[in-house]
Amino acid sequence: MATVPKSYGNVAAVLEQIPARLKIIDRPIPKPGPDEIVVRNHAIAANPADWKIQDYGFPITKFPTVLGSDSCGVIVAIGDSVTKFKVRDRVAGFAGVIYNQDINHGAFQSYTLLRDIATTKIPDNMSFEEGSVFPMAMATSLIALHVCLGIPRSTGPITPQQSGLLIWGASSSVGTSAVQLARNLRFKVFATASPAHHQTLKSLGAFEVFDYHDSSVVDKIVAAAKSAGTPITLGFDSVTEGISFKQAADVLTASGGKGGKLVLALPQPEGYAPEGIEISQTIAARSFMDQAELGKWFFNDYLQDCLANGSIVSAPRFEVVPGGIQAAQNALDKLKAGVSGTKLVVTVDCGHH
Ligand SMILES: NC(=O)c1ccc[n+]([C@@H]2O[C@H](COP(=O)([O-])OP(=O)(O)OC[C@H]3O[C@@H](n4cnc5c(N)ncnc54)[C@H](OP(=O)(O)O)[C@@H]3O)[C@@H](O)[C@H]2O)c1
Incomplete structure (x- = not known):
């Protein structure tokens, strides 16, 4: 030592x-x-x-x-x-x-x-x-995608995913990390953020970005997923602010129907319980605890390689x-x-x- x-x-x-x-x-x-x-x-x-x-x-x-x-x-x-x-x-x-x-x-x-x-x-x-x-934001998204949503980790060539993936609050620290991980997993990422961040999020790999202040944002995302041929069955509300949880759940219900999975950054807000959608909460610290093997793979290998080859950038x-x-x-x-x-x-x- x-x-x-x-x-x-x-x-x-x-x-x-x-x-x-x-x-x-x-x-x-x-x-x-x-x-x-x-x-x-x-x-x-x-x-x-x-x-x-x-x-x-x-x-x-x-x-x-x-x-x-x-x-x-x-x-x-x-x-x-x-x-x-x-x-x-x-x-x-x-x-x-x-x-x-x-x-x-x-x-x-x-x-x-x-x-x-x-x-x-x-x-x-x-x-x-x-x-x-990015370290904590990445750990938060890692657990959200691979544990809470159950997406297998990438160990070789990946084929395009059948489902679209919703990332609500994509301009946040957690959101930008999730966008990049999901893009690398070959998801079509449907993201929400203020308009000032739309271009950046597209450059990070979002397929389409929507303004969450727009009162018809849910309908617009559902329509876009339909025309892209990738109904959204998976979602990450990476801010869990205001009505974001309800809006994200509404997208999944209207787009993918029952059986969707939505992961939140914070505990599930009270007062709304979407039917037919599995709700969970990510916990970054699990990458040290019950998901330590996943955390080790991520930090010691995957993230390090992606930073070196530019497939993940600081955001x-x-x-x-x-x-x-x-x-x-x-x-x-x-x-x-x-x-x-x-x-x-x-x-x-x-x-x-
Ligand atoms: N569970 C865990 O282990 C864990 C770990 C880390 C963080 N968190 C939690 O995750 C949340 C996000 O953390 P962070 O560091 O990523 O936050 P952050 O970067 O400080 O979040 C700021 C962003 O939130 C966006 N935002 C605010 N309200 C929104 C809404 N209603 N809809 C969509 N976007 C909205 C803003 O978007 P615009 O500027 O585009 O409007 C802004 O860019 C926090 O509550 C944090 O405590 C949880």
Whole structure:
């Protein structure tokens, strides 16, 4: 096991209790367990879960903690059983604090512990900011498509899928990752987003994109699927906001009929129970838990290969919230206020601490 350099401290944005603002403190640099990696973060992205935990706690029960699920940087130490990675590799990882409640596994600090199975090498031409954008969103979509919707993973040449796939809220972080995974699985992707993002989503692989503000959006999607010859029996509501769940369920009912499957990003909203549609919720952390084998295949092999050959790109676009880790709270406040097709990122300058 390589030793962690002692020259820089570990600056951390710590949540001491809830509710509370993040507090900047120095923490010890974590040491890796057998299957763990210590990454010196260069960029860290914010997720809605971070501000939600800060407001409500769930699912974190252990404080103090460090929030953050998206880490990107350079490996400075590896555990004894890590074989896929070495010191100095440039990597992105889905940091596991939400699954294991371990403060060392939170992203908003200079050094984060990553599980090797949730880590992927990024190409030389990908910036750390770009690399921080997608790990958690990808894990969320991975579980949504391959576990909740039961789509087999791709291990060889894939023939075009018979069903269309609906992705509601496709300009979100989770949505853009789902669009790319579904496109690679050769689905005709019917997506919804604000018009400003339609072109980008088509370039990421959406077949057709619809404005969810349009009052006849459901009818338009159903008609488009019919004329494309691919009724929609599978759907992912990747935002689960407002009436999105009902609209997505209505598309499946009208297009594919009974027997469709719809996966949600959040728990099923109360007050509406579509008949004949199987509803489930994705949980990104399952890629560490009961779906660890799938997660390992994805992060260590599939995603890494796709990033290298360009069949998955960093999306959505990122915006740096200036001020380093000290700006983590600003990033969470800004995310809570709402973003459109944008990932908020803080950058880390460990060398000048
Ligand atoms: N279950 C899990 O494990 C898990 C993991 C990660 C995230 N999540 C949850 O998934 C949700 C999405 O996360 P994220 O990081 O992808 O969010 P995000 O990028 O911050 O979402 C912002 C996007 O949501 C879109 N949007 C808002 N309301 C919409 C609506 N009614 N219909 C369609 N699109 C709408 C906006 O689209 P336009 O700008 O185009 O209007 C915007 O681009 C959050 O609730 C998050 O907590 C769950």
